[in-house]
Amino acid sequence: MTAPFGARLRAAMDTRGPLCVGIDPHASLLRDWGLDDDLAGLERFSRTVVEALADRVAVLKPQVAFFERFGSKGLAVLEAGIAEARSAGTLVLTDAKRGDIGSTMAAYAEAFLATSSPLFSDALTVSPYLGFGSLQPAVDAARAAGSGLFVLALTSNPEGHEVQRSTARSGRTVAQEILARLAAENAGEEPLGSFGAVVGATLSDVDEADLAINGALLAPGVGAQGATPADLPKLFGAAARNVLPNVSRDVLRHGPSVAALRASADRYAEEIRAAVGV
Numbered sequence: 001m002t003a004p005f006g007a008r009l010r011a012a013m014d015t016r017g018p019l020c021v022g023i024d025p026h027a028s029l030l031r032d033w034g035l036d037d038d039l040a041g042l043e044r045f046s047r048t049v050v051e052a053l054a055d056r057v058a059v060l061k062p063q064v065a066f067f068e069r070f071g072s073k074g075l076a077v078l079e080a081g082i083a084e085a086r087s088a089g090t091l092v093l094t095d096a097k098r099g100d101i102g103s104t105m106a107a108y109a110e111a112f113l114a115t116s117s118p119l120f121s122d123a124l125t126v127s128p129y130l131g132f133g134s135l136q137p138a139v140d141a142a143r144a145a146g147s148g149l150f151v152l153a154l155t156s157n158p159e160g161h162e163v164q165r166s167t168a169r170s171g172r173t174v175a176q177e178i179l180a181r182l183a184a185e186n187a188g189e190e191p192l193g194s195f196g197a198v199v200g201a202t203l204s205d206v207d208e209a210d211l212a213i214n215g216a217l218l219a220p221g222v223g224a225q226g227a228t229p230a231d232l233p234k235l236f237g238a239a240a241r242n243v244l245p246n247v248s249r250d251v252l253r254h255g256p257s258v259a260a261l262r263a264s265a266d267r268y269a270e271e272i273r274a275a276v277g278v
């Protein structure tokens with residue numbers, strides 16, 4: 001029986017350092033790596049990132065959009081990348097930001113969280129903006145498979161504020177509601193629950209949101225979006241120990257050299273460890 005995602009993530013963050021690196025094959029990065037913006041380029045890019053980093057970073061996060069650009073053949077590259085990364089020892093968080101009515105959400109859950117699926121991942125990003133309850137099929141599927149979810153709460157982009165910081169019927173902000181629901185899902189889990197939140201590292205504050213959800217806080221925005229490891233303690237406070245910063249472009253720009261990709265990820269992992277004290 002596989003240990004729950006939260007326990008596996010805690011162990012990976014403690015041993016490898018709290019770092020998630022994105023597999024984001026932007027057309028511009030493919031060009032910078034000397035690759036064509038085509039299926040062969042996509043495949044080479046994805047394989048190189050996995051070869052360079054799957055044995056050392058806690059989490060790899062393929063961004064589905066960049067694979068979907070190439071249709072079904074792109075998805076086949078994603079499937080292979082997920083399988084190779086998992087068998088090389090890293091946790092794979094597939095960034096698909098799925099969210100829909102419950103009956104359709106069940107199909108998304110089957111696609112990414114059923115152990116028999118070719119896209120099966122250790123965790124999946126999901127959007128709660130059809131109502132947190134609409135995510136229930138994904139919560140159930142994740143529990144059954146020992147996988148996890150990362151739910152968008154306070155995203156790294158400035159446009160997120162108008163929705164996420166607006167006031168819900170309870171009088172709390174929408175983000176506060178989502179975080180409270182996650183805390184309830186993670187109650188009693190040790191050492192960490194499997195239901196995390198996305199909280200951007202670029203934010204100047206979290207608007208009194210309670211980040212003590214007993215789950216990981218995926219923090220995209222370090223690197224290309226302007227945040228640094230040194231920003232993390234102030235933003236996350238006592239929750240900093242559970243922060244999993246994501247860096248995509250600022251590591252990937254060091255490719256295609258495997259050694260340079262590794263050196264960049266190692267540097268980030270050390271800087272983040274030193275900043276958050278893990």
Ligand SMILES: O=c1ccn([C@@H]2O[C@H](COP(=O)(O)O)[C@@H](O)[C@H]2O)c(=O)[nH]1
Nearest residue numbers: 022063155156157220224225247248249
């Ligand atoms: O709030 C969010 C949620 C997800 N992302 C994703 O993270 C990476 C960030 O890439 P960088 O190159 O490090 O900026 C990307 O895949 C986004 O889709 C986010 O940025 N913010």
